[in-house]
Amino acid sequence: MTSQELLGKLVGFDTVSRESNLALIEFVRNYLSQHGVDSELIHNEDGSKANLWATIGPADRGGVVLSGHTDVVPVDGQPWMLPAFEMTERDGKLYGRGTTDMKGYLACVLAAVPSFKAAKLETPVHLAFSYDEEVGCLGVRSIISMLEDRPHKPLACIIGEPTELKPVLGHKGKLGVRCRVHGAPCHSAYAPEGVNAIETAAKMIVRLNQIGDRLADPAHHDERFYPPFSTVQTGVIEGGRALNIVPSECRFDWEVRSLPGFDANEVEREMRDYADNELLPRMRAIEATTDIVFEPLQAYPGLTTEASSEVARLIATLAGRDDFGTVAYGTEGGLFHEAGIPTVVCGPGCMDQGHKPDEFIAIEQLERCDAMMQRLVEHLSA
Numbered sequence: 363m364t365s366q367e368l369l370g371k372l373v374g375f376d377t378v379s380r381e382s383n384l385a386l387i388e389f390v391r392n393y394l395s396q397h398g399v400d401s402e403l404i405h406n407e408d409g410s411k412a413n414l415w416a417t418i419g420p421a422d423r424g425g426v427v428l429s430g431h432t433d434v435v436p437v438d439g440q441p442w443m444l445p446a447f448e449m450t451e452r453d454g455k456l457y458g459r460g461t462t463d464m465k466g467y468l469a470c471v472l473a474a475v476p477s478f479k480a481a482k483l484e485t486p487v488h489l490a491f492s493y494d495e496e497v498g499c500l501g502v503r504s505i506i507s508m509l510e511d512r513p514h515k516p517l518a519c520i521i522g523e524p525t526e527l528k529p530v531l532g533h534k535g536k537l538g539v540r541c542r543v544h545g546a547p548c549h550s551a552y553a554p555e556g557v558n559a560i561e562t563a564a565k566m567i568v569r570l571n572q573i574g575d576r577l578a579d580p581a582h583h584d585e586r587f588y589p590p591f592s593t594v595q596t597g598v599i600e601g602g603r604a605l606n607i608v609p610s611e612c613r614f615d616w617e618v619r620s621l622p623g624f625d626a627n628e629v630e631r632e633m634r635d636y637a638d639n640e641l642l643p644r645m646r647a648i649e650a651t652t653d654i655v656f657e658p659l660q661a662y663p664g665l666t667t668e669a670s671s672e673v674a675r676l677i678a679t680l681a682g683r684d685d686f687g688t689v690a691y692g693t694e695g696g697l698f699h700e701a702g703i704p705t706v707v708c709g710p711g712c713m714d715q716g717h718k719p720d721e722f723i724a725i726e727q728l729e730r731c732d733a734m735m736q737r738l739v740e741h742l743s744a
């Protein structure tokens with residue numbers, strides 16, 4: 363099957379992150395087994411989703427991981443003109459949810475399987491297809507921990523997120539945190555007798571904002587990234603029942619988008635210090651049961667690969683260019699990188715079309731990715 367035909371099949375599976383991806387995984391497993399390739403499935407806890415891992419070529423050494431996620435973002439509330447889970451071709455473009463992010467890459471990898479199989483590969487390729495990437499890079503973690511127990515560590519990893527096939531060596535990391543402020547309610551006419559959870563949350567948000575200003579200092583800039591500094595923002599806040607009640611509950615969600623090399627946990631530590639040493643003593647002087655609770659929402663590390671590394675040279679050869687860039691979005695690459703597997707991001711399509719209604723990928727992008735896969739076959743052959 364061609365990459366276009368395969369993409370049509372993959373788009374036909376509704377693999378929005380909240381759904382099971384098992385039907386897609388079964389399809390891929392059958393396809394691989396028809397080409398004489400065995401797959402390993404690594405299920406989630408309740409067995410409703412799975413990662414797929416497969417190796418083509420010699421099994422007694424590490425190879426090149428071709429990594430992509432099988433899940434897609436929802437289409438709810440988006441004005442789609444074309445069907446989301448049925449591929450439509452128009453004017454050299456293929457429409458459907460996941461065409462660009464990132465079933466297009468998976469389709470090109472699968473289309474190259476017969477070539478990988480037929481070649482005398484000196485170095486193996488590994489297929490790593492994950493679930494739950496779009497909800498915090500969750501699924502791939504069990505692939506990476508499985509690899510840690512294997513005798514041969516992969517040599518390199520190519521994450522096929524859409525970069526229009528430009529080689530990308532870095533992205534920021536992310537830390538998402540939920541804070542719950544438990545105050546003490548009372549009639550608003552006696553406001554000083556209560557502990558106002560919203561006002562406490564507001565103080566914390568102002569503090570986050572000040573930390574953000576500090577991180578934006580030009581002394582910390584890394585011009586490879588845009589914006590060239592780590593950022594902090596609060597995205598959700600909820601609290602209060604009525605104006606005449608001092609609110610007892612407020613929760614807010616905030617995130618840090620950190621430059622590689624900056625530990626976002628430092629922000630959380632500073633916020634916990636502020637809560638423990640400045641806010642809580644005053645709150646508890648009024649009501650002993652008040653509290654501020656921090657809950658992790660999601661986190662993934664940044665990616666930073668050196669331009670002089672072997673994996674950078676490999677992707678430059680495959681992509682036919684060495685104008686390395688960075689991307690603003692996160693990928694599973696930071697987790698591979700953290701596990702000691704040299705990683706780059708390079709895949710077909712453009713993220714401008716990702717996560718949007720009438721998502722599409724240009725056929726020309728698939729063709730160029732097919733050609734890149736053929737160069738990889740040659741590169742890994744004897």
Ligand SMILES: [Zn+2]
Nearest residue numbers: 431463464523
């Ligand atoms: Zn993606």
